[in-house]
Amino acid sequence: MSNHTRIEHLGKPRVLIIGGGFAGIELAKSLRDADVQVVLVDRENYHTFQPLLYQVATAGVEADSIIHPFRKIFNDQKNFYFRLADVEQIDTANRLVETSIGLIEYDYLVLATGATSNFFGDKEMEEKTISMKSLDDAVTLRNTILQNFEKALQVDDEEQINSLMDYVIVGGGPTGVELAGALSELRKHVFPKDYKELDFCEMDIHLVQSGPALLKGMSEEASQKALKYLEDFGVKVWLNRRVKSYDGYTVYLDSGETMVSRTVIWAAGVSGSPIRGLRPESILKGNRLLVDVHNLVSGYDNIFALGDVAAMVTEEYPLGHPMLAQPAMQQGEQLGKNICNMLAGKPLEAFNYNDQGSMATVGRNRAVADLKIFKKEYKTQGFIAWLIWMFIHLISVVGFRNRLVVSVNWLWSYFTYDTGNRFIVGNKQVNIPVEETISHKAVV
Structure with missing residues (x-):
């Protein structure tokens, strides 16, 4: 051009x-x-608050509450121009x-x-898994999760039902851990009310981590506590395993173990x-x-x-x-x-990173935080860490309206054990060719 x-x-x-x-x-x-x-x-014409993408994917907050238009952010900055x-x-x-x-x-x-x-050159994995890097990814995952259960209602083969209800998350960093925790809470508190005909004791959530510990880069205490929280939630954590291949139905690990799932979430790199x-x-x-x-x-x-x-x-x-x-x-x-x-012709200043620590939430009242305040390290887990995680993320969301909407969603979810954003919007979802297993002759 x-x-x-x-x-x-x-x-x-x-x-x-x-x-x-x-x-x-x-x-x-x-x-x-x-x-x-x-x-x-x-x-895009908006800024996305990526740390909360997983909450859009798991129906915790509305998609438009974690985005903010660039032009609105800078509408009073006279030297700013935006182009889409x-x-x-x-x-x-x-x-x-x-x-x-x-x-x-x-x-x-x-x-x-x-x-x-980063799919490490694996085109099949890139095509058949869902990432968590954009708003489109989050909406795609939410649609896929909800469509899976709608399809499961129409299937009478037990293995096919399990393939639709089971989830595999690849990667044990903050995104993987937070997704696993959110899905396990939905499995316990929300999905059984929405889909009464399905047995959610059969819904398995797998988290596959290539290394020996979760939350690489955080303290050993944080890693061990996150593992315990997930196991308490019934998440099946596979440490020191790599996903070797995935054909859209069966996940093959490098250890020779396999699992069946229509939905693999890629949070590995x-x-x-x-x-x-x-x-x-x-x-x-x-x-x-x-x-x-x-x-x-x-x-x-x-x-x-x-x-x-x-x-x-x-x-x-x-x-x-x-x-x-x-x-x-x-x-x-x-x-x-x-x-x-x-x-101004002045010398440049070298960048000096002020590491303030890191944190991850696993679910209600359960989080881990490694904080650095005035160069002193503080480690906390559980309810206090969860409150800190919520506060830091809430004040970091761009826009007063967005912060208000997110806080209302969180309060509602906390007191009602419910998430109100379980919508299938548009056609963004992973293609699940299970029609041949659905009995179209069934009397409804």
Whole structure:
């Protein structure tokens, strides 16, 4: 595409941000008073609060309560411009980015494209499992779960019923653990009321983790407590196992064990999302971009990378910082200051990650938290950790309305043991070809 996108030239340096995740949002905010033009490009017109995607998938909150329009976030920031587009490649020589709506010029380019699911080259797994990286993924999973039970009502073969009611989650990180806990609570409190004809004692939830412990990166106490919570909930946890293959019906583990399920949820790994046009030497294993302590991409003087797609290799973080919201937000804020320093001819400040800890919730009154406050570590589990998890996530959701809606949903669920968002919306679901097992001659 040869035409340039229509964006007013202000005669100021243009900072072009690709991606409106945590890093991109923080960078744009930090440039509010800078003498620059901020242009944000994203394939969606809203920011997604990804930590709560699993709650959309398990009917805990409405889909629109964890998203917020970019234009509304920045409606009072005069130097901010937004364009809805897919980014195709970068022309670094001419300082242009090719998008689905035309070419966009830049003075400073910031890649905050986040991460995508890493299937380690397994195309079959990519096609037949559900990821948890976008709102579409969450709605697809919710639709699939509910459609499974609707289909199970029409099946009289026990194995087919089990295949529709059983779930396999691959990956024992926070997403996998939180999904397993949420599904187990639905199995106990909600689904038996909705689908009285089905026996939910037959609903199995499997969590497969390749390593010896859950929640890698958290303390041993947190890992062991999360395991105990899940086992108390009746989740079948498979440690030191890898999913070898999945044909849409049978899950094969590398240990030789198998399980039957129509629905496999992939939460096993992530990969950076770089854009075509960058020198190959700048891209590390896992598709992350090698950056220096100022988030400057290796080999360039005006291209930066933030968050999950950036690998700032240091002695303390030899593989780069954790692919979490906190490093992304802090990098975005710091880069905003450094861009101002560059324009003012001042020296750049090195990024210093303030690790505030990590946490995960397993279910009602059950969570684990490894906190770092003023460089002191605090470990807590159970009800207190659950309250902390709820508070931190609630205040982090973008938009007052969204925070209000999420809090009301949580309060309602807590006191009624119910989730009110069990809707099948649209056609997004995993295709389950079980029609041949359904008796269409049944008298209804």
